[in-house]
Amino acid sequence: MSNKAVANRYAVALFELAEERxxxxxxxxxxxxxxxxxxxxxxxxxxxxxxxxxxxxxxALLKHSFGEGLSETVLNTIMLLVERNRFGALKELSNEFKQLTFDKQGIAEAVFYSAKPLTDEERRQIALTFAPKVGKRGLSVDNVVDTNLLGGVKVRIGDRVYDGSVQGQLKRLEKRLLN
Incomplete structure (x- = not known):
């Protein structure tokens, strides 16, 4: 069984426990x-x-390293992964758990590409604009500075890309002029 399938099973089980508690x-x-x-x-x-x-x-190493910082349930889940030689699935489990949490809260992950770092207010405004477009209540935003952009913003949410960059606008204008 692949790490993705293993991670999904563990993440769903851990998420259900987390919701119960x-x-x-x-x-x-x-x-x-x-x-x-x-x-x-x-x-x-x-x-x-x-x-x-x-x-x-x-x-013993896990208990010593994480014992104080983790709940018993999360620590036991990690120890179970180690015991079953599935520790490589931990990163994927964490990502899957995060996705389940976001789905429950109506949040989507988004990446904003910009020529310069966006301010908190700019990120908030863009998130408010794009969240309804993808049917979500909010966005968890990661801002990536792309020095190849001249200006504007590209927004990636899941497999959708909204190109509001200057280059994207110029390409669309060129296409319209040629048609």
Whole structure:
């Protein structure tokens, strides 16, 4: 079974538990914390994925590393992944859990490409404009500075791209003039 399928199963189960307990946001934050720690310490990730290390040592390392910062449920889920040699699915599980949380809240993830960093107010205004277009109540925004853009903004939400950049406008104008 692929990591995606495994991650989906674990994420759905963890999400259902989180909803029962009213801890959806807390679990999402804990999974983000684990992702951040593993990205900053690749040695820890390599050790947890190494087949020669005893399972009890891996579990003790996890408890020592995350015991205070994670709920028992999230820690047990991570330990179960390690025990079943599915630790590689953790990042995907975290992403899937986040997506389930966003779906429940009516939020979509969006990437705004701009020539310069957008202010909080600009991001908020663009989010307010585009959220209804995709049938969502809000957007979780990531602003990416693209130095190739002359001006304007490109917005990617899921598989949709809205091109409001100067280059995009010029291309559309050129196309209309040639027709």
């Amino acid at each position: 009213g801890q959806t946001e807390a679990f999402a934050e804990e999974l983000e914390l684990v992702d951040a720690v593993l990205m900053e310490t690749p040695e820890l990730l390599a050790l947890l994925e190494r087949p020669g290390v005893a399972m009890t040592n891996k579990q």
